[in-house]
Amino acid sequence: MQAIQAVRGMNDVLPDQTPMWECFEQTVREWLRGYGYRNIRMPVLEKTDLFVRSIGEVTDIVEKEMYTFVDQLNGDSLTLRPEGTASCVRAAIQHNLLYAGPCRVFYWGPMFRHERPQKGRFRQFHQVGVEALGFKGPDVDAEHMIMGARLWKDLGLDDIRLEINSLGSSESRARYRSRLVEYLEARDDELDADSRRRLHSNPLRVLDSKNPAMQDVVKQAPRLADDLDDESLAGFEHLQSLLRAAGVGFTINPRLVRGLDYYNDAVYEWTTTKLGAQGTVCAGGRYDGLFEQIGGKPSAACGFAMGIERLLALMEDAGRVAPSTAPDAYVVHVGDSATQHAWKAAEAMRGAQLAVVLHCGGGSFKSQMKRADGSGARFAVIIGDDEAQAGVVSLKPLRETGQQQKLSIEQAAEQIRSAAR
Numbered sequence: 103m104q105a106i107q108a109v110r111g112m113n114d115v116l117p118d119q120t121p122m123w124e125c126f127e128q129t130v131r132e133w134l135r136g137y138g139y140r141n142i143r144m145p146v147l148e149k150t151d152l153f154v155r156s157i158g159e160v161t162d163i164v165e166k167e168m169y170t171f172v173d174q175l176n177g178d179s180l181t182l183r184p185e186g187t188a189s190c191v192r193a194a195i196q197h198n199l200l201y202a203g204p205c206r207v208f209y210w211g212p213m214f215r216h217e218r219p220q221k222g223r224f225r226q227f228h229q230v231g232v233e234a235l236g237f238k239g240p241d242v243d244a245e246h247m248i249m250g251a252r253l254w255k256d257l258g259l260d261d262i263r264l265e266i267n268s269l270g271s272s273e274s275r276a277r278y279r280s281r282l283v284e285y286l287e288a289r290d291d292e293l294d295a296d297s298r299r300r301l302h303s304n305p306l307r308v309l310d311s312k313n314p315a316m317q318d319v320v321k322q323a324p325r326l327a328d329d330l331d332d333e334s335l336a337g338f339e340h341l342q343s344l345l346r347a348a349g350v351g352f353t354i355n356p357r358l359v360r361g362l363d364y365y366n367d368a369v370y371e372w373t374t375t376k377l378g379a380q381g382t383v384c385a386g387g388r389y390d391g392l393f394e395q396i397g398g399k400p401s402a403a404c405g406f407a408m409g410i411e412r413l414l415a416l417m418e419d420a421g422r423v424a425p426s427t428a429p430d431a432y433v434v435h436v437g438d439s440a441t442q443h444a445w446k447a448a449e450a451m452r453g454a455q456l457a458v459v460l461h462c463g464g465g466s467f468k469s470q471m472k473r474a475d476g477s478g479a480r481f482a483v484i485i486g487d488d489e490a491q492a493g494v495v496s497l498k499p500l501r502e503t504g505q506q507q508k509l510s511i512e513q514a515a516e517q518i519r520s521a522a523r
């Protein structure tokens with residue numbers, strides 16, 4: 103019988119890999135706490151209409167990439183979440199989270215998109231999402247970008263650069279849309295199939311084309327900045343002044359439009375040259391219309407998301423090493439009475455806040471000591487019939503010189519703890 107493999111593009115994270123994930127998660131948890139963000143957890147499965155209405159029907163995500171199916175029990179169309187912002191806003195509306203005022207929340211977990219798997223791009227991938235709900239800009243927009251700059255330092259990463267742009271108000275985009283369509287129609291013979299399809303339904307997405315043959319068309323397209331209203335221009339200038347005051351470097355990318363339809367005004371991406379084509383590691387912006395778009399009361403909001411796998415790849419490239427997860431002690435035991443005493447000793451040491459592996463599965467003393475050494479533990483706690491009868495343990499250093507000695511369980515635990523200091 104053929105062995106069953108994981109779904110293509112959906113990867114296992116193995117025990118040797120998880121310490122780096124845990125290191126990343128701990129750093130991020132402390133970073134978010136420092137800015138007053140609280141955790142929210144949403145389901146991975148939502149009604150399809152949530153993403154169609156928020157992300158935009160004429161987007162790659164909705165048209166090509168969502169994992170969507172019909173619930174056989176009630177006929178509902180359901181989708182594995184391709185991103186987290188829409189789910190977060192849905193939860194905020196459903197549970198009236200803004201009743202007492204604006205709130206800062208974060209979440210992390212798996213997202214799903216049916217893409218061609220490649221380095222830094224998977225069908226199940228993981229994101230950290232950060233959302234400021236009920237806040238007008240641009241100060242909280244600047245805070246989000248300043249937060250990003252601090253996190254890269256905390257993670258020991260360099261070569262991550264900030265690009266910003268303003269999409270303006272809906273009125274600004276409407277004026278720009280007309281000019282852009284006129285320009286693209288005049289160069290119709292140079293457009294690829296995707297751009298022709300989007301020409302009238304979603305022309306701004308043409309600017310996000312990654313097709314090398316389209317780059318000259320994109321480069322010469324009209325600039326959205328020329329159609330921004332006075333309020334959007336003033337907000338964008340204020341944002342830039344806040345970033346300069348905070349010492350956060352940035353460049354303005356007039357072609358930056360983001361791939362989701364719900365954005366307005368400030369948008370941004372943190373990019374790197376170290377991941378090839380998948381150079382964006384964190385991106386976000388303002389989405390003031392999204393609450394109303396999915397059935398809530400109008401509310402200002404902004405946020406960003408970062409790809410965990412891509413940041414882990416950068417951490418590995420930078421030589422970042424996760425803290426050791428080796429146990430403090432490995433308990434070796436031979437004999438029936440020794441086994442009973444070993445259970446007692448292991449639990450007592452765990453009660454003293456030590457990480458202790460108790461050997462299971464039997465085996466000779468020699469084979470158990472080999473396992474103890476392979477575990478990475480600093481000490482072997484050895485228990486035979488003599489130790490069990492006397493109510494003590496033998497403590498043997500595995501990583502440094504020192505004599506094996508017989509001690510009470512409490513004395514052994516204290517010696518192990520002292521060695522770890």
